[in-house]
Amino acid sequence: MVAEARSAVFAPDSFKGSIGAAAAAAALAAGWGSVRPADLIVLRPVADGGEGTLDAFAAAVPGAQRMSVVVRGPDGRATDASWLLLPSTPEASLGTAVVELASTSGMELLGDRRLPWDADTTGFGQAIVAALDSGVSRLVLGIGSSASTEGGIGLLTALGARFTDAAANPVAPGARGLLSLADADLEGLRPLPPGGVLVLSDVTNPLLGLAGAAAVFGPQKGLGRDDVPRVDDGLSRLAGLLPADPQTPGAGAAGGTGFALLAWGARLVPGAAEVAELVGLRDALAEASVVITGEGSYDGQSAAGKAPAHVAALATESGVPVALAAGRITEDASTSAFAATVSLTDLAGSTTAALHEPARWLREAGAVLARSL
Template identity: 55%
Template sequence: MKIIIAPDSYKGTASAAKASEAIAAGWASIRPHDDVVLLPMADGGEGTLEAFARAHPEAHQHDVTVEGPNDVPTQARWLMLPDGTAVVEVASTSGITLLDRLRPLTAHTYGLGQAIAHALDNGARRILVALGGSSSTDGGAGALTALGARFGTDTGEELSRGGGALADLAALDLAGLRPPPPGGVLVLTDVTNPLLGLAGAAHVFGPQKGANAADIQRLEDGLNKLASLLPAHTSAPGSGAAGGTAFGLAAWGATITAGAPAVGHEIGLPGQVTDADIVITGEGRYDGQSPAGKVPSYVQDVARSAGARCFLIAGAIEEPLTTFAAYASLSAIAGSSQAAMREPLKFLTFAGAQLALNAEPSVLEESLQPQA
């Protein structure tokens, strides 16, 4: 049989690439003669660059030094695909993991703009921007500044960087803003939140970035000022992604799109699944948000359209499963979430082997627990 293995990353424990390799090893231990294809997935968050690199081994990685979200120079990377498409990640340029401590008001996306500018300088004809893992709530103002926009105060001074400074925004000059590449800019996000309001960037994601109640109000006020000056729709689904960076890039001309389908299309998942018998997907936690556009739900839809069965391996399962043909919980296999997180690849391998026992349609096993 042809088996496609297309998980997301198991955040904080195993990358999508390592996870797919471990699952494949477990599968091969039971069914060594199956045709197994590894297509590690992402949704615009952690592992997006790695997913593209694996799907396009001929792609070229570019290293660039950018100004990190805490004003410290950091080494970032972006990928040039063979067709001239550049893939840039917020995580590696302006990501939250680059901070020594959370900076809810002063973290910024200037480094992201520098990486985009570097891609343009190197001839990128199209740009994909993965927005997961951001550190700031600056509405993309930092990135636009690096691309030539000028933000000012009512006294004519240059606006400081960071979402907290947006409350003092009074003037905007886009005359020097670099044009997008001829093939356009696609923003990949795994959320549908708007820019403003209780469901927006500051209220929903600000606390994750260290914002208290007063910070959230200041960030919201700043985003409102930014929205009054930038030509983009604040209510567009996903405009609040990455602290409103999606909104800022949309004002530059970018298109906001759901990350998982876009990544799947770019790495050729639908074409590979056409003649597949089984598709295995997964993520760290399968919960109430998973069916709403996360990697497993997208992969399952692709598998269903092709008539393939879809199996799930999740670190923890917190949502009833009725549509997957078989599934495995790493926490259940390991005995606890802590044990699963200590040795994720070991238990991913075990889960792959257990699922292989369900490969034949006639095998109906509800329990995937290891035998004593």
């Protein structure tokens, strides 16, 4: 069945910290094409709102333009970044801006460092301001891979809000500022663009509590066991000052950035499904004979909102066989939806080797899948 494929769609997510979604799709396709050169190759890299979201749109939307901007990175240093301008549509006559938290305020920008008390989302807000200043009709914001747990106060400050302590002084950047937070003034907050703001997230956690931003994601960003309740208390203080429900699914995304965006008036949606729709994956699958997806680590949580699982679901709906290439596939992962799977770690002999040359092993994975299918 798959051996007669005439159209192969490549729709991986990024391999976090290793290779972006667009480059991963190209490498897989190159390997596939080395075995099946006559096949029609269609690249539709996907994302769930985190790292690689800009790449996914840039690769799939004709006429997309990268717009350079210098922002304050999560460590306070000037950081070169970009946002993406998508062409005008009936829904957004002056174009849509795609802005990615990962490339402006994300954990990857810190390398091996963690700044749990001081990293913030100011740079993300500055990139949003640059997009708004350009006059776009709509914003699409990806909020995965945050380096901070500060409830989005840096983002909102960049948009014109003021957060002060009991002495009416501005609070410190980052989660540290939550400890002294006493008041929030939203009078100067920028209005939403005419077409609104769509926020892409891959988690449904609330802002507070045992399933909230500090408890679940804080340790990944460097918060210690004793730090978590202090930050959660600070986020609770913030929740009492902003006009949004902290229990809204996704409010805890990106260290509470989801909550800040809700307070601004944005709409949160599942990132993987929305990106797939916006890049035209469903239409590509209608003409496909096989689809190949993937991500860095396919594990027990991948089925809950991650991009490869959504790609597999769409492929199943369309009756198209789907294969998976992942940096690693853990023992608790369910792979029953896939006609074939391949692990880069297995191909390379170790995780270190796979991470060192991801494009090489993705090309090899594409060739392996072309032969096995």
